[in-house]
Amino acid sequence: MLQQKLFPQTVGNGGEKRMDKLIESPWVMRFIALFLALMLYASVNIESGSPSKSQPPPLLGGTTSTTDKSTVTEVPVVTYFDQENLVVTGVPETVSVTLEGTTGSITKASKQKGFEIYADLTNLSIGTHQVKLKHKDLPDDLTASINPSIITVSIEEKITKSFPVTVDFLNEDKLEEGYEPDQPIVSPNSINVTASKEVIERISAVKATINLENAKETVESDATITIYDGDGNILPVEVEPSVVDVTVPIKSPSKELPFKIVREGELGKGLSILSLEPDPKQVTVYGPLDVLENLEFLDGIKVDLSKLTEDTVLEVAIPKPEGVNKVSPEKINIKVDIDNQEEKLLSDQSIQEVGMSEGKRFDFLDPDLGSIDVQIFGAPSVIESITSDDIELYINLSDLSDGEHEVKVEVNGPQNITWSLEQETVKVKISSAS
Known part of the structure; x- marks a missing residue:
C-alpha cells in the first residue's frame, strides 16, 4: 500500500518495469528507511511533550535513597562483668554516638535509642585494661562511631567492710536559746560498704546528716548515708543499708523543782499516816527560759487517803505545767506507811x-x-x-x-x-x- 501511495501505478507493462527498477535501487530504499525513522521520532516526542530524560528508578514509597549523619549524645554505657565479686572503675556513664545511614533510620534510632553501647569485661582479669566499646541492636542500614571508642578500665576484687555511722548536725546554730542536741541514736549504728580494697582504705567517715533548725523536741528522721575520704570528697560506693533511722534528743532549758503532795479524803477510823515518802523528791521540768523562771514548785500531785488501808506504794503521774515541754520523770512513786492511830x-x-x-x-x-x-x-x-x-x-x-x-x-x-x-x-x- 505504501508503495502504491508513493509511486502511483501506470497503465501498461512499461510502467511496471520502471517501478521495479526504482524499488530495486539502493538509494530509494535508504530514503524510505530514513523517512520512516523520522516519522517514528516525531511521533514519540509529540506524545511525551518534552525531550526524554534518564532518571533513576524511584524507591519504595516514592522517595529517593539519601545518606545522612547525626550524633546522639548521652547514650548510657552498659558494662558486663562479674558484679558479685568484682569492682570496675573507668567506664563512662554515657558516650556520644554518631550514626550514619538513611535519614529515616537515623531519626528512628535517635528517638527510640533502641540500640546499646556496652563494654564487655567478662573475660578480663584483675588489673588495668584498654577496652573497645561496642554496639548492638543497631539497624543493618546504619553504622555507628562511638566517642570515646576506647576506654581504660580498672578491675579489682570487691570487698565488704563494716563502718560505724556518725551524725552531722545541720543548722545547729538556729536552735533557740538554751536548746541543744543530745547524743544521737542511729539504727542500725553501723553499715556495710562494698568497694575495691583501694577505695575501702580511703574511707575516712561514714555520716548521716540531720537538720535541727528550730527543733524544740526530739527529732526523729530517716537519713541517707554519705561516704567521705580524708579530703572530704564523696566516694561512690555500694552501701547497705543506704538509709538509717536517726533519733536526736533535744535538751531544752531545765529546772529542778520540788512538788507539793495534796492529801485528799481520810483514812479509816483508827488509822494514821506513819510516813509518806516520794521517790524522787524533785522533778526536772524542761521548757522556755521565760516559763521556767516563774516556776517555784509543782502542784497538783494528789493522794486519796480514803482508798488506803495498809502500807502501799502509789505510782502517781506528774502534771505538766502550762508552757512546759516535758517533766522528768513523768511519774513518781509515793511510799505510804500506815499505823494505828x-x-x-x-x-x-x-x-x-x-x-x-x-x-x-x-x-x-x-x-x-x-x-x-x-x-x-x-x-x-x-x-x-x-x-x-x-x-x-x-x-x-x-x-x-x-x-x-x-x-x-x-x-x-x-x-x-x-x-x-x-x-x-x-x-x-x-x-x-x-
Whole structure:
C-alpha cells in the first residue's frame, strides 16, 4: 500500500518495469528507511511533550535513597562483668554516638535509642585494661562511631567492710536559746560498704546528716548515708543499708523543782499516816527560759487517803505545767506507811494574829485568854515527839473593820498528824489604837 501511495501505478507493462527498477535501487530504499525513522521520532516526542530524560528508578514509597549523619549524645554505657565479686572503675556513664545511614533510620534510632553501647569485661582479669566499646541492636542500614571508642578500665576484687555511722548536725546554730542536741541514736549504728580494697582504705567517715533548725523536741528522721575520704570528697560506693533511722534528743532549758503532795479524803477510823515518802523528791521540768523562771514548785500531785488501808506504794503521774515541754520523770512513786492511830492533848495553845492593819488593835473576847486546847492524832512514833512548839494556831485579821468578829482558827503542824480544836472559831474585838 505504501508503495502504491508513493509511486502511483501506470497503465501498461512499461510502467511496471520502471517501478521495479526504482524499488530495486539502493538509494530509494535508504530514503524510505530514513523517512520512516523520522516519522517514528516525531511521533514519540509529540506524545511525551518534552525531550526524554534518564532518571533513576524511584524507591519504595516514592522517595529517593539519601545518606545522612547525626550524633546522639548521652547514650548510657552498659558494662558486663562479674558484679558479685568484682569492682570496675573507668567506664563512662554515657558516650556520644554518631550514626550514619538513611535519614529515616537515623531519626528512628535517635528517638527510640533502641540500640546499646556496652563494654564487655567478662573475660578480663584483675588489673588495668584498654577496652573497645561496642554496639548492638543497631539497624543493618546504619553504622555507628562511638566517642570515646576506647576506654581504660580498672578491675579489682570487691570487698565488704563494716563502718560505724556518725551524725552531722545541720543548722545547729538556729536552735533557740538554751536548746541543744543530745547524743544521737542511729539504727542500725553501723553499715556495710562494698568497694575495691583501694577505695575501702580511703574511707575516712561514714555520716548521716540531720537538720535541727528550730527543733524544740526530739527529732526523729530517716537519713541517707554519705561516704567521705580524708579530703572530704564523696566516694561512690555500694552501701547497705543506704538509709538509717536517726533519733536526736533535744535538751531544752531545765529546772529542778520540788512538788507539793495534796492529801485528799481520810483514812479509816483508827488509822494514821506513819510516813509518806516520794521517790524522787524533785522533778526536772524542761521548757522556755521565760516559763521556767516563774516556776517555784509543782502542784497538783494528789493522794486519796480514803482508798488506803495498809502500807502501799502509789505510782502517781506528774502534771505538766502550762508552757512546759516535758517533766522528768513523768511519774513518781509515793511510799505510804500506815499505823494505828493514837492521840495526844496539847493544852493552852496560844493563838497568834496575822494581817491586822496598822493603827489597829484587837482583844480576845472568847476565849478571853487567847488560848485553846488542841488534840492531835497520829501514829505513836509520830506524836510521841511532838510538843507545843510544833503546833501553831493563828487567826487572820486582814481587812476586818472595827468591832466584834468571829474568826476561824487556822493550824500549822507537822506532816502525818491530824488535830481537833477545843473550838473552831474565836471572838475578837478590833478597835483603832488610841
